[in-house]
Amino acid sequence: MEDTFDSAEYLNMELMRFTTAGSVDDGKSTLIGRLLYDSKSIYEDQYEAIRKTSEQKGEEYVNLALLTDGLRAEREQGITIDVAYRYFSTPRRKFIIADTPGHIQYTRNMVTGASSANLALILVDARHGVAEQTRRHAIIASLLQIPHVVICVNKMDLVNFDKKVFEDIENDFRKFASKLDVKDVRFIPISALMGDNVVDRSTKTPWYEGPTLLYLLETVHIASDSNHIDCRFPVQYVIRPQSSEYHDYRGYAGRIAGGVFKKGDKVMALPSGFTTRIKSIDTYDGSLNEAFAPMSVTITLEDEIDISRGDMIVRENNLPTSGQDLEVMVCWLTDKPLQLGGKYAIKHTTRNARCVIKEVKYKLNINTLHRNEEDSSIGLNDIARISIRTTTPLFYDSYRRNRNTGSLIIIDEATNVTVGAAMII
Amino acid sequence: MDYNLNHLKELEAESIYVIREVAAEFQNPAILFSGGKDSILLTHLARKAFFPAKIPFPLVHIDTGHNFEETITFRDELVEEIGARLIVGSVQDAINAGRSTEEKGINASRNGLQTLTLLETIEANKIDAAMGGARRDEEKARAKERFFSHRDEFGQWDPKNQRPELWNIFNARKGFGEHFRVFPISNWTELDVWQYIHMEGIKLPNLYFSHKRSVFLRDDVWYAETEFMERKDSEVLVDKIVRFRTIGDATCTGATLSEAGTLEEIIQEVASSRVTERGGRSDDKRSETAMEDRKKAGYF
Ligand SMILES: Nc1nc2c(ncn2[C@@H]2O[C@H](COP(=O)(O)OP(=O)(O)OP(=O)(O)O)[C@@H](O)[C@H]2O)c(=O)[nH]1
Ligand SMILES: [Mg+2]
Numbered sequence: 196m197e198d199t200f201d202s203a204e205y206l207n208m209e210l211m212r213f214t215t216a217g218s219v220d221d222g223k224s225t226l227i228g229r230l231l232y233d234s235k236s237i238y239e240d241q242y243e244a245i246r247k248t249s250e251q252k253g254e255e256y257v258n259l260a261l262l263t264d265g266l267r268a269e270r271e272q273g274i275t276i277d278v279a280y281r282y283f284s285t286p287r288r289k290f291i292i293a294d295t296p297g298h299i300q301y302t303r304n305m306v307t308g309a310s311s312a313n314l315a316l317i318l319v320d321a322r323h324g325v326a327e328q329t330r331r332h333a334i335i336a337s338l339l340q341i342p343h344v345v346i347c348v349n350k351m352d353l354v355n356f357d358k359k360v361f362e363d364i365e366n367d368f369r370k371f372a373s374k375l376d377v378k379d380v381r382f383i384p385i386s387a388l389m390g391d392n393v394v395d396r397s398t399k400t401p402w403y404e405g406p407t408l409l410y411l412l413e414t415v416h417i418a419s420d421s422n423h424i425d426c427r428f429p430v431q432y433v434i435r436p437q438s439s440e441y442h443d444y445r446g447y448a449g450r451i452a453g454g455v456f457k458k459g460d461k462v463m464a465l466p467s468g469f470t471t472r473i474k475s476i477d478t479y480d481g482s483l484n485e486a487f488a489p490m491s492v493t494i495t496l497e498d499e500i501d502i503s504r505g506d507m508i509v510r511e512n513n514l515p516t517s518g519q520d521l522e523v524m525v526c527w528l529t530d531k532p533l534q535l536g537g538k539y540a541i542k543h544t545t546r547n548a549r550c551v552i553k554e555v556k557y558k559l560n561i562n563t564l565h566r567n568e569e570d571s572s573i574g575l576n577d578i579a580r581i582s583i584r585t586t587t588p589l590f591y592d593s594y595r596r597n598r599n600t601g602s603l604i605i606i607d608e609a610t611n612v613t614v615g616a617a618m619i620i
Numbered sequence: 621m622d623y624n625l626n627h628l629k630e631l632e633a634e635s636i637y638v639i640r641e642v643a644a645e646f647q648n649p650a651i652l653f654s655g656g657k658d659s660i661l662l663t664h665l666a667r668k669a670f671f672p673a674k675i676p677f678p679l680v681h682i683d684t685g686h687n688f689e690e691t692i693t694f695r696d697e698l699v700e701e702i703g704a705r706l707i708v709g710s711v712q713d714a715i716n717a718g719r720s721t722e723e724k725g726i727n728a729s730r731n732g733l734q735t736l737t738l739l740e741t742i743e744a745n746k747i748d749a750a751m752g753g754a755r756r757d758e759e760k761a762r763a764k765e766r767f768f769s770h771r772d773e774f775g776q777w778d779p780k781n782q783r784p785e786l787w788n789i790f791n792a793r794k795g796f797g798e799h800f801r802v803f804p805i806s807n808w809t810e811l812d813v814w815q816y817i818h819m820e821g822i823k824l825p826n827l828y829f830s831h832k833r834s835v836f837l838r839d840d841v842w843y844a845e846t847e848f849m850e851r852k853d854s855e856v857l858v859d860k861i862v863r864f865r866t867i868g869d870a871t872c873t874g875a876t877l878s879e880a881g882t883l884e885e886i887i888q889e890v891a892s893s894r895v896t897e898r899g900g901r902s903d904d905k906r907s908e909t910a911m912e913d914r915k916k917a918g919y920f
Contacts, residue, residue, distance in 0.1 A: 208627045210631075265764060478671070489634075
């Protein structure tokens with residue numbers, strides 16, 4: 196560790212969120228453990244604890260997966276059940292890692308971890324190649340519009356670091372991915388167990404000329420994930436101080452979901468359609484001349500118009516789509532199948548509403564990507580295109596254009612559980 | 621102008637968003653205020669979230685009765701300054717009323733009893749969302765927690781069956797008698813917290829800064845001399861220059877030997893530390909999954 200820590204540098208770091216994905220036992224948790232260990236982000240007491248546990252279990256190596264597999268059941272079964280979040284930073288970046296489960300039963304937790312990621316590490320066991328679950332996770336990553344995907348061909352130590360094995364998997368995956376919507380795909384041969392090409396370059400893969408995984412994570416261009424073009428401000432909460440100093444204050448608090456708002460801007464409130472100007476953009480630290488996604492601010496307006504939670508403030512010349520009939524891609528996350536004609540609660544930005552499932556357009560075949568229009572039975576882990584009708588109009592953009600205004604969740608009204616992740620087309 | 625937030629500003633924006641979402645979605649939320657730096661940070665962020673209005677919900681302190689005096693003084697001054705309402709759930713009251721039974725012996729701690737009083741306080745005040753300053757980087761079971769963490773009617777957490785939590789859309793629906801625990805600073809690390817406290821000039825109790833204190837050594841951890849802890853004959857008191865890295869109940873929070881007397885020095889110390897901040901917490905040392913077990917039962 197360096198002697199002095201540079202605070203100025205620390206305050207200048209970018210935030211990158213990445214997720215692991217891939218089939219069960221392909222080595223995701225081991226890889227995250229290796230990344231943390233080799234980048235010296237593990238504390239001595241943490242290492243000591245997992246060393247002891249590994250020893251007690253009679254394992255040959257210190258099991259680095261125990262750094263993320265923190266639940267009792269996970270440690271007993273040696274698998275990941277739910278997402279673990281881990282953090283580390285290098286001088287350039289702060290990383291938020293979501294280590295997700297590969298087991299098909301816990302796909303909903305993989306979707307949870309992946310939904311906010313800038314980058315996905317998809318692991319493939321070099322001995323087994325691309326599996327159904329690898330494909331499922333790749334499809335989910337593409338649906339979620341994760342901008343960067345890195346295919347880590349793992350356990351290269353078990354195939355003698357054979358170049359051909361790596362290349363075959365690369366070709367196999369590329370063939371499949373050409374039908375997917377992923378722009379930036381890269382491939383790295385690694386051994387999570389031994390550390391090859393994770394933080395340090397391997398001497399056993401002279402044929403590989405690309406970067407190590409850590410180098411890639413530090414340098415891949417994460418053009419700000421936020422949309423800074425379309426102004427979208429979903430009103431979260433109305434601030435009315437009960438004090439004499441701020442007697443007439445009425446501020447609309449929220450997190451900017453897209454675009455840049457400036458003081459004096461002419462804006463429109465939806466659904467009312469009234470227009471006015473931005474009087475001030477307030478924060479605890481003072482008023483701002485402009486604010487952009489993903490900042491949390493409070494906006495006051497020149498005119499008194501009726502605005503409440505769930506409404507949206509936008510620019511008049513750049514309106515979101517507004518309507519009650521939506522087409523979405525949905526990942527179904529629960530055992531109980533989707534009910535055609537059934538009613539569900541939904542939440543979109545800050546708006547709670549209900550919907551009815553009007554139609555299943557098609558179900559996606561995970562292996563062939565074939566769109567099966569005949570099959571409308573949507574069960575656990577299925578991915579489908581459906582159309583819904585909502586009780587009140589939503590103000591939305593396509594998910595491709597804006598992740599914040601293009602996503603919604605579907606909730607079972609009887610159990611209150613989130614059952615569907617939906618991306619608006 | 622490039623529209624980029626640095627990582628601390630992005631974390632701040634995320635936390636404020638979560639806090640506002642709680643205020644909007646629940647009838648009767650509260651902040652669980654322990655007097656430690658994380659709940660002080662959380663309270664600071666809540667002030668920011670509702671400015672220029674006051675924080676629209678109370679602070680709840682679960683008082684084990686085994687506090688450092690500084691914690692209580694600090695709590696009362698803060699509540700006064702921000703004009704918030706304070707609810708105190710007292711472990712001592714629960715013991716006096718016979719609802720809780722004190723642990724016995726040299727390692728006795730009221731840590732476990734806190735859970736019961738916490739759940740009673742939540743129920744008595746009909747709190748439907750209790751916000752805490754827990755962070756995922758603190759402990760391996762916490763690393764698994766959602767922002768909006770659902771609790772059943774017994775206050776229990778079911779880690780094997782958590783609801784999906786997609787993007788930043790939080791599902792706040794629940795059945796009768798159930799509640800949520802919400803963790804707005806989930807994604808902050810210890811170093812982030814210190815950097816931000818420094819950047820914002822947030823006031824902290826003096827316990828966090830190095831000072832001379834009478835302490836004794838037990839299981840490699842330095843504990844402060846207090847009236848609440850029995851000592852064995854072999855555990856002799858010595859004066860040391862120490863500070864606390866976390867502040868909880870005085871009987872389970874260890875002190876760190878440290879000369880760090882300013883925030884700059886603390887940041888340097890935290891950045892170069894090789895052990896976790898909870899390394900000095902005896903409540904976590906009781907077993908490998910001590911935190912998970914306590915959380916399942918309804919602990920913070
Ligand atoms: N030989 C070898 N074994 C590995 C490597 N990476 C992981 N393993 C082993 O593969 C097994 C599974 O590893 P995990 O890291 O738990 O796999 P995972 O992908 O996280 O599994 P789930 O989270 O349950 O989907 C463990 O026994 C690891 O030690 C590797 O590079 N080489
Ligand atoms: Mg795993």
